[in-house]
Amino acid sequence: MASSVASTNNDPNSVPTIPALLDARDLFCERDDRILFQALNFSVTEGQVLQVKGSNGSGKTTLLRILCGLNDAYRGTIRWYGRAIESQAEEFYAALLYMGHRVGVNKVLSPLENLRWTCSLQQQVDTDELMVALAEVGLRGFEESQCYTLSAGQQQRVSLARLLISNAKLWILDEPFTTLDSLGVKQLEALLRGHADEGGAVIVTTHHQLKVADLRELTLG
Numbered sequence: 001m002a003s004s005v006a007s008t009n010n011d012p013n014s015v016p017t018i019p020a021l022l023d024a025r026d027l028f029c030e031r032d033d034r035i036l037f038q039a040l041n042f043s044v045t046e047g048q049v050l051q052v053k054g055s056n057g058s059g060k061t062t063l064l065r066i067l068c069g070l071n072d073a074y075r076g077t078i079r080w081y082g083r084a085i086e087s088q089a090e091e092f093y094a095a096l097l098y099m100g101h102r103v104g105v106n107k108v109l110s111p112l113e114n115l116r117w118t119c120s121l122q123q124q125v126d127t128d129e130l131m132v133a134l135a136e137v138g139l140r141g142f143e144e145s146q147c148y149t150l151s152a153g154q155q156q157r158v159s160l161a162r163l164l165i166s167n168a169k170l171w172i173l174d175e176p177f178t179t180l181d182s183l184g185v186k187q188l189e190a191l192l193r194g195h196a197d198e199g200g201a202v203i204v205t206t207h208h209q210l211k212v213a214d215l216r217e218l219t220l221g
Contacts, residue, residue: 021201027076042218049202049212054220060205068098097168101175103155107148111158125165133164152179173204
């Protein structure tokens with residue numbers, strides 16, 4: 001059985017100087033008789049990017065799914081602005097954008113149709129804004145193409161376009177750099193920096209060496 005150890009550039013276990021946007025205390029999770037993590041404490045504040053690192057099977061995706069309410073097989077406390085998530089679920093989920101490690105697009109639909117469907121779940125965004133978002137992620141000219149005709153990297157860009165039209169305060173992203181080329185990597189890093197600069201927060205798993213300001217690291221394993 002194994003436990004996890006958190007390590008940071010700027011220790012996420014330390015008490016933040018400003019109120020935590022998201023704060024996790026004493027998290028414990030066991031899977032198949034193996035402890036993924038225990039006594040795990042970390043927080044993220046507005047304007048920060050927290051990179052979750054660890055080897056395959058260390059529990060990175062499990063942790064993100066716990067934070068998003070998609071896995072309740074854990075013990076511990078998760079607070080949003082100092083209050084338990086359970087007591088303010090509607091507010092929390094309205095402020096959250098989660099992107100799993102799978103692309104998360106309907107391949108029968110076009111990129112534009114995928115974004116319209118996403119927007120229908122939360123907020124209304126006009127077509128011009130959607131077209132601008134797709135252009136900014138490098139999909140100009142592919143807006144009406146069915147996604148199954150696009151490359152894996154282009155499909156990933158469709159998913160990333162959601163970041164440009166989202167009002168969410170907290171982004172939780174699982175391996176978003178997968179399949180992106182060097183230009184796509186730079187564009188995504190710029191999106192993460194911009195979101196943090198505007199007072200948002202990001203929790204992201206990736207093996208990529210991120211180039212963002214105020215980067216903090218949490219290592220599982």
